[in-house]
Amino acid sequence: MTNGIHHTTGITGDAQANVDFYADLLGLRLVKRTVSHNDPTTLHLFYGDAAGTPGTLLSFFAWPDTAQGRRGSGQATEIGLTVPLESLGDWVQHFLSRGVNFSGPTRDGDTSRLTLEDPDGLPIVLVGVPDARAGQTWEGSTVPTAMQVRGIHHVVFWTEAPQETGAVLERHLGFRRVGEQGGLHTYRTAASLGHTVYLRDTSGFWPSAGGVGTLHHVAFRTANAESEQALLNAVRAEGLEVQGVREHGYFQSIYFREPGGSLLEVATDRPGFALDEDAAHLGERLVLPPELEAQRQDIEVALPRVALPGEARLPARDLDWVHRFQPGTSGLTLLLLHGTGGNETSLLALGRQLAPEANLLSVRGRSLEEGAPRFFRRFSATRYDQAHLVEEADALAQFVEDAAVLYDLDPGQVIALGYSNGANIALATLARHPSVFAGAVLLRPVMPFEAPPPTDLGGLPVLVLHGQRDPFLPLAEPVTPYLRRVHGDVQEERLEAGHELTDQDIAVTSGWLREQAQRLAVRS
Template sequence: MTEMSTRFESGIHHVTLITRQVQPNVDFYVGFLGLRIVKRTGGFEDAEQLHLIYGDRTGSPGTLITFLVWQDGAPGRVGNGQVSEVSFAVPQDMIGEWLTRALDHRVTVEGPMREFGETVLRLKDPDGIIIKLVGVEGAARAGDGPLVPIRLRGVTILSDAAEETTAFIARFGYRPGPVNGALQRMVSETDIVDVRDATGYVPGIPGTGTADHVAFRVADVDAVRQAEAELKKRNSSVINVHDRKYFYSLYVREPGGTLIELATDGPGFLVDEDEATLGETLFVPPDDIERAEDIRVLLPQFAMPGEPRMPVRDLPFVHRFFVPEQPGEETIVLLHGSGGSEADLMPLGHRIAPDATLLGVRGRATEEGIARWFRRFSTVSFDQADIVKEAEAFAAFVEGAIAGYRLDPGSLTFLGLSNGANFIAAVMALHPRLIRRAVLIRGATVLDDMPEGDLKGVEVLMVTGRDDPFADRAEPLAAWFLRCGASLTHRQIAAGHGLSPEDIPTVRAWLDGAR
């Protein structure tokens, strides 16, 4: 199969992978490898997903490795139809120093070893992704310092249609190089693509710890459009073309299933930041600019190496903090509704109390793949034993969070929506000394028998929607709070079961009065 007539630049533009934890990812790629974050943005496919782009000082094509952050997301499986390894070129005479650095940083490392006559260190990043450092003779050292990779050296693709995959890669300016067992090396002027014949191996499954795609360089927008026309003539897979602001790109799958992107060198990452401050601003895609503030609250925060950071505690529930620039003393603990996540209510919490630290928590029960706080048998029948068990685990979580994050129990407000509000009420019944201030939006009773404990001094706001089909279940809960001695405010607003614009001022006014 011949090369396409479209003019390509030389080699790989970037590689995009998926990480489960943003902070260890930053610590590895900035703190250990010495790359620079050249852009942080909400994803162009999903603005509520953080996208970090690492590279050299200016984000030059050929130096870039990028990560979609699926914070606490499900792990994938590396297999056919995926990039399985990423390699960086480093000066040959610096391999020993890189080995020492890896050992000092407790990075998993194998080698040095020889691959295709080159000296290689095989590392694993925090997600278990294989990152190779390849010694290159005569390579110039980067200006940032001796222990900074020079550029991307290449990728390894797993394929159960290896001949067709190599022929497809040849379209992008690569020529066949040496063969080593099941590996066929494809060579460009600047880098390589190794295609491994993995016939009989498992197919890849997208998720954290896997690659999303590899992008090859193309000259300009006209070249992308020409490539699109040529690929359509050759009956390639579905083709998508996008303006990614920093480059114009095309996506297509090669015959073995790996997602391939063609990306232009320009406009580049300096279009909205100067070199001195490159990568410091969190951007939102242009189509989502009206939601910019909410999106910035939704995206996971991280600290650069050497900066102060929130400690990480191993607690019974997945959780995430949002800390505003000027945090006050209050912390709001957020419990999502059915099908939500630990981040779902953060925009609501931030609008209610802009200076509050937010602690979002994810329920552990699942129903058809969505998160809940306890199992149910129907919309009105709930697993009582599971509620008791999860309430006990949540009590342990709260106590662990107070101790581990040095939270002030007197400054905690627990805010829940629907299933989360129901769970807060159950926790207050089963552990009456745990929660001293609660906001229950569309809350109801779920325990068949609500123990009547002592809730004197406990402040509770219930917000019920007049058109909520479950509104009648709120009254027994309100009556229970009063019998237990809680200071209850029960507001009814023009709303159904979902959130309403009235919720924010209603909760804000109550919190202002409760402080």
């Protein structure tokens, strides 16, 4: 048996907007910022009461620019949060003062409810409860103690099998059925904070689709590893699909699908979130599992940055290209352009390794090929859509100019660094708009133009690195002669490598970039 709800986990497309909603607007404490144990490139945020008590926790995976999910059968679709009943009027005033859309209050038995959506569209209900059991209130909250969220009140599951889903709640999760009205089945537990689970009968409704604005799973509490193992054995004996025990550091978990299709987790209460942080400073820094600590620099540079209420925040500009900006401490800016199938995070760690003090402006290609981002369309592996190539090269040049203004970058110190398809769009942009760049690094380029345009690079420095065993090397042969013909100051090297990047690429490129940074610093 479990002791109520441990936490919920949702998906956000905008980590900063998520923090602004849950930590600033609702006044919850960010008790842990870490990464997904399945994917260290995914930021994982936990909010709760002052101590991060199980039963008060909401967590979110940050998946930037992921498609919006769809609510449907086989999914939890709503979170209710307990607040003192007498505070509901204050919450109404709070939302009105912030210009937040909400509905209510509405009465439901002895409770009153306000309903709103978070920035990703996830329904959140504040439930005013008489004599609300207190989570640990927090002096650092943005809302007064008397208003603060006390914990999770309820979750709502949509299921085409309400009887079977309900049986799992009763047999394994410590809930009892207390009634049904209008297709909404109610289950409660007397343990913990008195959580409620509602099951909405959605027979014949469309299935859910995971994505931004949806709940990935709901976790239920259990006291220790022994009770968790007993529950695992019982659920497995019932024939449900169960994943083995996973150690998350702050708790250990099992996962299984209930008969209606929703993913459920059972998590232990201990050791809790103060395991590796001073309780007074929970959530103020990124905490990594010990095995990932050696990769901290690479992980941090690729994760979305978030600022708590009152903290200075990094600039984020709405431009026509999905991108990531990481400020540096020098005037140099690297424009990072990924290869086919990469994205705006793919080269961030490499960029920081190559030029530790540079600003990093990393861009996602806008053309999709079987779901894989590229910078321009192609008709075959070796034949490119010339009109689209020109169109995207021109658009990229405009993006660089706009970004320089909006991020206050020195436009005379922007160096393009592209790999494979990214090197090709860098070459195309350089050829059409040489004044946009102070130089370029082309890693494994080929000639993208069928008829390379005449231009004058005016001695612009360009580093070209080929792989001797690269199967695309024959297509790369025209690159350096073209660049020299249009007056580029080209350094070309052929490395003992294939199409992949090697330590030799890093050594040569970092040295070349140091030289360019010194040249640009003197010139500026």
